[in-house]
Amino acid sequence: MNTRSIRKFVAVSAVAVMSVGALSACSNGDGGSADGVTNLTFWHNGTAEPILGIWQDAVDEYEKANPDITIDVVPIQNEDFATKIPLALSSDNPPDIYFNQGGGLLATQVQSGQVADITELTSGWLDELGAASGNWAVDGVQYGVPYASQVVGFWYRTDLFAQAGIDAPPTTLDELNDTVETLKAAGIAPIAVGGKDRWPDAFYYNTFAVRECGEDVLKKGLADADLSDDCFTRAGQAVIDFIATEPFQDGFNGTPAQQGAGSSAGLVANGQAAMELQGTWDKSVMQGLTDTDLDPLLGWFPFPSVEGGKGDASATLGGGDGFSCTQEHAKECVDFLEFLSNDDIQTKLVESQVVAIPVKAAASSAITDPVVKSIYDFNSEAAYVQTYFDIALPTGVGSALNDAVANLFAGQGTAESVAEAVKAAK
Amino acid sequence: MSTTTAVVTPDVTTAAGSPSPQGTTRRRRSTLRKKLELALLLGPATVLFVAFVFFPLVAASYYSLFDWNGFGPLTDFVGLDNYTKALGDPLFQGAIGHNLFIVIASLVVQLPLSIALALLLNGKIRGRTGLRLLVFTPYVLSEAVTAVIWLSLLQPHGVVDGLLEGVGLGGLVQLWLADQNVVMFTLFAVITWKYIGFGIILFLAGLQGVPEELREAASIDGASGWQTTRLIVLPLLGPTIRIWVFLSIIGSLQLFDLVWIMTLGGPAGSSTTMATYLIDRGFRRYEFGFGSAVAIILFVICFVFALFYQRFALRRDTQGALTGRVE
Numbered sequence: 001m002n003t004r005s006i007r008k009f010v011a012v013s014a015v016a017v018m019s020v021g022a023l024s025a026c027s028n029g030d031g032g033s034a035d036g037v038t039n040l041t042f043w044h045n046g047t048a049e050p051i052l053g054i055w056q057d058a059v060d061e062y063e064k065a066n067p068d069i070t071i072d073v074v075p076i077q078n079e080d081f082a083t084k085i086p087l088a089l090s091s092d093n094p095p096d097i098y099f100n101q102g103g104g105l106l107a108t109q110v111q112s113g114q115v116a117d118i119t120e121l122t123s124g125w126l127d128e129l130g131a132a133s134g135n136w137a138v139d140g141v142q143y144g145v146p147y148a149s150q151v152v153g154f155w156y157r158t159d160l161f162a163q164a165g166i167d168a169p170p171t172t173l174d175e176l177n178d179t180v181e182t183l184k185a186a187g188i189a190p191i192a193v194g195g196k197d198r199w200p201d202a203f204y205y206n207t208f209a210v211r212e213c214g215e216d217v218l219k220k221g222l223a224d225a226d227l228s229d230d231c232f233t234r235a236g237q238a239v240i241d242f243i244a245t246e247p248f249q250d251g252f253n254g255t256p257a258q259q260g261a262g263s264s265a266g267l268v269a270n271g272q273a274a275m276e277l278q279g280t281w282d283k284s285v286m287q288g289l290t291d292t293d294l295d296p297l298l299g300w301f302p303f304p305s306v307e308g309g310k311g312d313a314s315a316t317l318g319g320g321d322g323f324s325c326t327q328e329h330a331k332e333c334v335d336f337l338e339f340l341s342n343d344d345i346q347t348k349l350v351e352s353q354v355v356a357i358p359v360k361a362a363a364s365s366a367i368t369d370p371v372v373k374s375i376y377d378f379n380s381e382a383a384y385v386q387t388y389f390d391i392a393l394p395t396g397v398g399s400a401l402n403d404a405v406a407n408l409f410a411g412q413g414t415a416e417s418v419a420e421a422v423k424a425a426k
Numbered sequence: 427m428s429t430t431t432a433v434v435t436p437d438v439t440t441a442a443g444s445p446s447p448q449g450t451t452r453r454r455r456s457t458l459r460k461k462l463e464l465a466l467l468l469g470p471a472t473v474l475f476v477a478f479v480f481f482p483l484v485a486a487s488y489y490s491l492f493d494w495n496g497f498g499p500l501t502d503f504v505g506l507d508n509y510t511k512a513l514g515d516p517l518f519q520g521a522i523g524h525n526l527f528i529v530i531a532s533l534v535v536q537l538p539l540s541i542a543l544a545l546l547l548n549g550k551i552r553g554r555t556g557l558r559l560l561v562f563t564p565y566v567l568s569e570a571v572t573a574v575i576w577l578s579l580l581q582p583h584g585v586v587d588g589l590l591e592g593v594g595l596g597g598l599v600q601l602w603l604a605d606q607n608v609v610m611f612t613l614f615a616v617i618t619w620k621y622i623g624f625g626i627i628l629f630l631a632g633l634q635g636v637p638e639e640l641r642e643a644a645s646i647d648g649a650s651g652w653q654t655t656r657l658i659v660l661p662l663l664g665p666t667i668r669i670w671v672f673l674s675i676i677g678s679l680q681l682f683d684l685v686w687i688m689t690l691g692g693p694a695g696s697s698t699t700m701a702t703y704l705i706d707r708g709f710r711r712y713e714f715g716f717g718s719a720v721a722i723i724l725f726v727i728c729f730v731f732a733l734f735y736q737r738f739a740l741r742r743d744t745q746g747a748l749t750g751r752v753e
Contacts, residue, residue: 082709082710083709086496086497086709086712086714089497090496090497108495108497108712109497111495111497111498112497112498113497113498195604195692195693196603196689196690196692196693197690198690198692249582250582250583250601250604251581251582251601251602251603251604251605252604253601253603253604253692253693253694254580254581254582254601254602254603254604254609254689254692254693255581255604256577259574259577260574260577260578261578262577262578262581262584395495395710395711395712396495396711396712396713399706399710399711400711406692406693406694407694407695409693410606410692410693410694410696411694412694425711
């Protein structure tokens with residue numbers, strides 16, 4: 001072989017090797033512990049301040065106290081978790097610590113075999129987090145730890161209520177209907193809903209079901225993904241009847257929930273709609289969409305009671321945010337999660353108003369806003385908190401439920417169609 | 427494709443040091459060199475193609491035969507059930523219909539419009555460069571950015587409604603994205619806004635290939651402007667039109683970003699496309715086996731169309747390149 005062809009041969013081989021190397025490099029970010037330092041990857045959904053900084057500060061503090069641990073923090077947009085997690089959990093290299101919302105979603109993820117059983121590792125301190133952690137257990141096995149609870153209720157504009165001459169928020173469905181009429185008469189869009197995103201529609205079906213169904217029927221129906229009980233049909237009918245009173249803003253089926261001033265959160269934040277049925281987090285979303293200080297303008301009331309319903313009127317729809325660990329570094333992950341749930345960090349989350357309902361009771365003393373305090377108390381006194389149906393059910397079924405409720409909002413379907421969709425997706 | 431098919435089997439050892447006659451060695455060397463060149467030039471692309479196109483395609487075909495939620499092993503073999511389920515789902519049938527609507531509307535509206543605007547901008551008018559730049563601007567935006575902008579502009583009582591009311595056309599105001607009977611037209615208008623510039627630039631380039639002499643000759647023969655356009659310019663624009671049609675149809679069949687961001691396929695599935703249906707089932711419902719089947723259906727539709735179009739419509743334009751012979 002002459003030198004020219006040798007050179008070429010080398011060049012070709014080099015290119016080939018480099019291509020292969022480039023491909024395998026994609027799967028190379030492992031947590032090597034050759035030098036005694038364990039590297040963890042931490043995926044969370046706090047992409048904006050203040051929570052972004054709170055997690056980063058916590059990591060810095062933890063790394064300082066534990067020189068043998070380094071943590072790569074990867075903030076990921078909340079909506080991207082749905083696509084990234086299944087891919088990560090089917091790879092050889094899932095994140096060591098990752099955000100999730102528990103329930104049926106977590107149960108689906110557990111099927112990957114990658115999510116770590118942390119029952120024993122957390123047994124010493126999990127009790128301190130109260131009942132909230134139950135949502136991160138699947139068949140009695142603990143697969144995650146919450147850092148915040150959320151409940152769903154109506155956020156409302158006190159100034160618009162006053163303008164329409166309404167002195168107290170409604171406590172029954174009839175009163176809510178009256179409130180809607182009064183607001184309409186005053187030329188105010190009564191309720192904003194982010195129908196484009198579908199899950200905000202589902203909050204109506206879910207809360208009506210919480211009011212219509214007794215606790216046992218509700219829990220069993222969701223556990224079996226079987227909503228054939230009559231109370232679920234009544235919930236479906238209640239949604240249809242409620243939509244028929246035209247309580248929502250114009251074009252609500254095309255409105256996004258949280259993006260931009262035209263979103264349902266934006267409409268309330270800018271005084272263009274009076275109410276929104278949303279999770280506790282919505283206040284910080286709204287505040288991000290306006291320059292006005294919303295503290296004096298926002299009130300909150302729980303979903304009203306429904307006459308004849310078998311559900312406890314103090315029960316509520318809700319859920320929480322937390323983290324899970326994967327197998328390889330489960331022990332280190334749990335140690336970090338224990339650190340994360342310390343009173344100090346919990347208090348910071350409360351003070352920044354990112355979290356209204358901390359899982360540690362001690363942090364609740366940091367709540368200063370009377371509205372947030374009322375939500376915290378409501379949650380503490382609730383008969384029970386039912387996880388959002390789309391999270392409680394296995395993922396595919398939950399999405400099918402959301403889609404079916406969204407169809408009701410678009411005028412398609414009957415009182416039974418949600419139960420039928422759930423059955424079909426099971 | 428290369429015109430040399432390998433006549434001599436490459437044999438590195440003999441090429442390296444065999445005592446064969448000078449001529450043969452040189453020939454072998456040059457063959458070897460060609461092979462190495464090919465390997466060097468095509469190698470990286472081939473590796474990438476196999477890794478990121480061919481392998482995922484094979485994997486998706488395999489997944490599509492299972493009922494699989496993306497977690498754990500593939501155990502639940504269901505044969506072609508996913509395919510029959512998809513094709514029998516009214517929502518997916520609706521999605522195919524929406525894609526066809528975009529395909530046809532693009533051909534009927536965008537094609538004449540972009541040719542007309544290209545002809546206009548090809549004439550000697552004031553501020554031509556500025557206008558050309560202006561119509562091309564939307565095409566430079568990413569589809570996601572376009573969608574976010576129009577999503578806010580089209581909200582009720584938003585900018586678009588305000589503009590219409592401002593010019594006395596308030597009666598035309600619709601629930602652009604919330605009305606199930608309007609939403610596809612709204613999306614089509616946004617698509618047209620975004621992609622018309624691309625068509626115009628393409629046709630402007632095509633128009634540069636129409637010799638000025640032919641127009642002059644036609645006008646000397648007494649042809650009117652319209653006759654010149656119809657009988658001389660348009661036929662010579664044929665190859666450009668055919669390639670535009672090809673790109674437009676493929677783009678319309680794969681429509682995703684814009685719809686996903688603006689409507690998520692709603693309300694009640696009234697703007698679902700094949701691609702949004704696929705992502706919705708795959709990633710939102712974790713039906714990865716089913717989603718793979720939908721992906722394969724979408725692929726087959728696009729691939730079959732592409733093959734037929736290339737074979738029949740583009741044959742003259744790509745002669746030799748695809749048919750394998752030069753006539």
